[in-house]
Amino acid sequence: MKKTLVIGCAALGIAAVLFSSCNKNASAAKKTDDGIVRVEGPFRGEEEARFQEIVKIFNEKYKDSGFQVQYEGSPDFEVQIQVETQANTPPDIAAISQPGTMKRFAEAGLLKALDADTVACVNENYAPVWKELGSYNGNVYGVFHRVNAKSFVWYNKKEWAKRGYSIPKTWDELRALEEKMVADGITPWTVGFESGAATGWPGTDWLEDMMLRTAGPDVYDKWVNHEIPFNDPAVVNALKYCGEIFLNNKYVYGGAANIVTLNYGDSIKPLFENPPKAMLHRQGNFITGFMQQEIQDNPEENVGVFPLPSVDEKWGTPVLGGGDQFVAFSDKPGVKEFLEFLTTWEGCAPWARVGGALFPHKNQNFDDYGNSIEREIAKVLVNATVFRFDASDLMPTEVGSGSFWTGMVNYATGAEKAEQCLKTIDETWPR
Numbered sequence: 001m002k003k004t005l006v007i008g009c010a011a012l013g014i015a016a017v018l019f020s021s022c023n024k025n026a027s028a029a030k031k032t033d034d035g036i037v038r039v040e041g042p043f044r045g046e047e048e049a050r051f052q053e054i055v056k057i058f059n060e061k062y063k064d065s066g067f068q069v070q071y072e073g074s075p076d077f078e079v080q081i082q083v084e085t086q087a088n089t090p091p092d093i094a095a096i097s098q099p100g101t102m103k104r105f106a107e108a109g110l111l112k113a114l115d116a117d118t119v120a121c122v123n124e125n126y127a128p129v130w131k132e133l134g135s136y137n138g139n140v141y142g143v144f145h146r147v148n149a150k151s152f153v154w155y156n157k158k159e160w161a162k163r164g165y166s167i168p169k170t171w172d173e174l175r176a177l178e179e180k181m182v183a184d185g186i187t188p189w190t191v192g193f194e195s196g197a198a199t200g201w202p203g204t205d206w207l208e209d210m211m212l213r214t215a216g217p218d219v220y221d222k223w224v225n226h227e228i229p230f231n232d233p234a235v236v237n238a239l240k241y242c243g244e245i246f247l248n249n250k251y252v253y254g255g256a257a258n259i260v261t262l263n264y265g266d267s268i269k270p271l272f273e274n275p276p277k278a279m280l281h282r283q284g285n286f287i288t289g290f291m292q293q294e295i296q297d298n299p300e301e302n303v304g305v306f307p308l309p310s311v312d313e314k315w316g317t318p319v320l321g322g323g324d325q326f327v328a329f330s331d332k333p334g335v336k337e338f339l340e341f342l343t344t345w346e347g348c349a350p351w352a353r354v355g356g357a358l359f360p361h362k363n364q365n366f367d368d369y370g371n372s373i374e375r376e377i378a379k380v381l382v383n384a385t386v387f388r389f390d391a392s393d394l395m396p397t398e399v400g401s402g403s404f405w406t407g408m409v410n411y412a413t414g415a416e417k418a419e420q421c422l423k424t425i426d427e428t429w430p431r
Contacts, residue, residue: 037069037334040084041095041324042077043146045265046289050351051146057350058341067334076197078401085110090329093338095145097324098393099133100400105327106136112328113139118336121343125361127382133389134325145342146357147323148284149381150205150390151212155280156271157304165279167304171213171241171311181279182250189245190253190278192267193260193409198401202264203242203408204392205320206282210238212318213311217388224391226429230399231422239411239418241311246412253278259412265290272302282308284322285377289356296355299371321381322390323360352378396430403428 043051052071059068074080078097084090085105096102105111114122119140122131126144134142155165163184168174178188193202211220215234222228223235249255253270254262268287270277272295281287288299295302307317326342328335341347348359349368358378369375381387392400407425410416416424 034332035067035334037067037093037332037338038091039069039071039093039095039326039338040077040081040091041071041073041326042075042097043071043095044073044075046356047286048073050289050354050356053350053354054342054347058338058347061341062334062337065334065337067332067337069334069338075195079197082397085329092330092332092335093326093328095324095326096142097322097390098395098397098400099142099325099389100393100395101397102134102142102325102327103136104397106139106141110329111141112331112335113141114143114328114339115336118143118340118343121340125343125345125363127360127362129387130360141327142325143327143339143342144323144325144360145348146286146351147360147381148286148321148358149377150284150320150322151209151308151318152285152305152377153280153282153308154268154271154287155304155306156276157302159271159276159279160304167306168309170313171309174309175244178245178251186276187253187278188251189280189282190262190267190270191246191259191281192262192264193412194263198405199260200405200407200409201392202267202283203246203259203412204400204404205284205322205390206242206246207235207239207408208388208391209282209308209320210241210311211235211391212320212388213308213315214238214241216312216315217318217386220388220391224394226395230426230429231419235422236418239422243411243418247414256412256414260409285358285374286356288374299355299373303373305373305377316386318386318388319380319384320388320390322393399425399429 055069055071081094090110122140122143130144131140134140134144165177168177181188193200195201211223214237219234223232245251246259247256252259268281268283268290269292271281272292288296310317326339328339345361345364348361348364351357352359352368353370355370355374358374358381360382366375366378369378392404394400395404403425407421411418411421
């Protein structure tokens, strides 16, 4: 396949990039006695290892600058960053998954707005939607980096071929496939909500996907902005679609009780055990980084993926996504340089090559993705005509990173019915 020409800030080793404000000569950076730029975020395990490779490239690039980036990941980052900001000890840069949290920090005056040069890099390398998601009250604060497309169902390609299963295009076809799998003596779905202090977030993604498919993008937007109550009948209906799967012990690996104790990263693994323990897993593209190593070594042979089927054909098959935006709590030397580096394809390609991440950069080289699966999903993401950002990440923190998570746990465990679960969440919305 012909290599795509990467325009702008991509680091191709050609002289022209030296003139771009997005990829300044490292030797031009200011010297500083305080040489450590602290970056914190949620990347751990394989994700941290892949992000550390990007940090390593940056540090080598700026080895004579007087500053170096150090990244520290935490499994409880969403809680940690709240504690640190309240104690006035935030890192220099943080990777925040919730635009609602970013806006709250910006409103409190805790963040540094991007300067004109960095904003120019954002304009050059991203579609307007990503700039809008990183903005508040007329200022741009966030640089998006690793993002994901969530509206996908993963399966064991070899096992499906052996059993003669076909990819469902509609929700009715999916229901028929579930029943066929049960009749074949196999559990359809593997679902995991456990994520430390963030337990429950995978359930919010399920509900968001079903809102887009049953109520449509306009009602979804009203829901996100609380222009309709959280327990509006449209939301109740969408949650009951989720419940058809969550609350049916025949449909879920380990039964409904296993959902909230199974770690989200481990929940993909039952598909590829020998023999497989389940047939379907709905999750974002990043889940490939949690598959067994032998599966990751040859994904095109082992892994199949298809969009979560449509429910109402008038809404088509929308794409739900999320991502991490890097924001600055300080303007010390090295902060601006690192944020600008993340806008370039040079600051993304190493992770794309090893897999487990997508990037929203307009001028990216799709051939840099290590396999055809992620390459095609990346194209779907960048070229999507109907795309909505993760609703919980757009909602106020106390809802999106709080009551919504716990509400989905309560629903999956049967502690609350759909109507009560959503009513409880609605009562926590800031008035």
